Amino acid sequence: MTLSLKELTAEADRCVACGLCLPHCPTYxxxxxxxxxxxxxxxxxxxxxQDILPNSARFKEHIDLCLSCRSCESAxxxxxxxxxxxxxxxxxYIKKESLWLTVAKPFIRHRALSYICTWPLWLxxxxxxxxxxxxxxxxxxxxxxxxxxxxxxxLYPATKPKHGAVSLFxxxxxxxxxNQTLSASIYVLNALGYDVHVPTAQxxxxxxxxQAGDAVEADALLAKNGASFDRTMPILSTASGxxxxxxxxxxxxxxxxxxxxxxxxxxxxxxxxxxQQRIFVQDPCSLRNGLKAQKAVxxxxxxxxxxxxxxxxxxxxxxxxxxAYSITQPEMxxxxxxxxxxxxxxNQVSILATSNIGCSLHITKGLExxxxxxxxxxxxxxxxxxxxxxx
Ligand code: SF4
Ligand code: SF4
Numbered sequence: 328m329t330l331s332l333k334e335l336t337a338e339a340d341r342c343v344a345c346g347l348c349l350p351h352c353p354t355y356x357x358x359x360x361x362x363x364x365x366x367x368x369x370x371x372x373x374x375x376x377q378d379i380l381p382n383s384a385r386f387k388e389h390i391d392l393c394l395s396c397r398s399c400e401s402a403x404x405x406x407x408x409x410x411x412x413x414x415x416x417x418x419x420y421i422k423k424e425s426l427w428l429t430v431a432k433p434f435i436r437h438r439a440l441s442y443i444c445t446w447p448l449w450l451x452x453x454x455x456x457x458x459x460x461x462x463x464x465x466x467x468x469x470x471x472x473x474x475x476x477x478x479x480x481x482l483y484p485a486t487k488p489k490h491g492a493v494s495l496f497x498x499x500x501x502x503x504x505x506n507q508t509l510s511a512s513i514y515v516l517n518a519l520g521y522d523v524h525v526p527t528a529q530x531x532x533x534x535x536x537x538q539a540g541d542a543v544e545a546d547a548l549l550a551k552n553g554a555s556f557d558r559t560m561p562i563l564s565t566a567s568g569x570x571x572x573x574x575x576x577x578x579x580x581x582x583x584x585x586x587x588x589x590x591x592x593x594x595x596x597x598x599x600x601x602x603q604q605r606i607f608v609q610d611p612c613s614l615r616n617g618l619k620a621q622k623a624v625x626x627x628x629x630x631x632x633x634x635x636x637x638x639x640x641x642x643x644x645x646x647x648x649x650x651a652y653s654i655t656q657p658e659m660x661x662x663x664x665x666x667x668x669x670x671x672x673x674n675q676v677s678i679l680a681t682s683n684i685g686c687s688l689h690i691t692k693g694l695e696x697x698x699x700x701x702x703x704x705x706x707x708x709x710x711x712x713x714x715x716x717x718x
Contacts, residue, residue, distance in 0.1 A: 339373035348399035365399030396612035396645040418542035490520035511711035528555040534572035571617030586623040601632035611683035648689030
């Protein structure tokens, strides 16, 4: 929900400045600056909303450095809605047209355009020419591995006696860079007796635009999704970042993270091959603080016989992925990611499960840079493989 100016001031006024959120804030932990803490940012928001302080470049810097991880919100004893405060502040004061968003907008808006453009990139990567492209066009270095594009059907019918029907949210980043997670999700849902609908007119969840302060664009994308999805069936998201954005703003529909939906299914028909491995789980902030559904990932993976499921130490802190944060704030994003790489190294991680595409891409890039060989997979891909799914 985006607040009015009056509501913004009133919500900021609810902060009693107790400081209990401070140790939970990744940016405060790194900079030690009150202005980069939730309490400090709320004071700045209140002052700017009341014209006590100007909407200056320094104010923008402190708001821009916030990850929107909402760890502060989970820790706050007074239930201050920090996520809503920072979304509204960005919409009212920080709106900007960054170059990368201008370039990305048509691809975010139009799935067909993104589908067409992904083909040549995938073919270049197959021909091992993506490296050459990255040398010629420095911006291409930001590109992660591209999935072979899939033209989705509108309906994937259940293969077992039918229990119900769901809609699958594709998400622009998941569709472009990790569509095997989407295929794996359809496989598992069909095997558990669910028809899977994939509405063709669906589009981006709007979270990236909202994070950039473009609430108009974000709301337009949401409206398109609202008209595309059937209200009578749940919308399942495989990326918790998209899921949290949809749940917060697409209030006309029932939105669930896929792991939450799956653990409530009847698994008596499922055949799952044992996996004698330790799987570490990374909790995305959007799953932990937005959807509050991180436990479902552990419960889902524990359905794999003999698998040892462990939380990655330091899960309470953001990895730095945070939507487009790794592009807009690379220094802080990489510093936070280094902590994750250290945790993975000291725990000898070989498989990391994460249910957010933003975290997955950011961590994978860090592992590549550090020469660390660790599989980063969506939990549904891991369980689907044990049920016979082949990419
Ligand atoms: S959302 Fe995250 S980065 Fe922003 S103030 Fe809260 S804890 Fe800190
Ligand atoms: S914990 Fe809540 S009330 Fe206390 S300083 Fe942080 S935001 Fe304000």
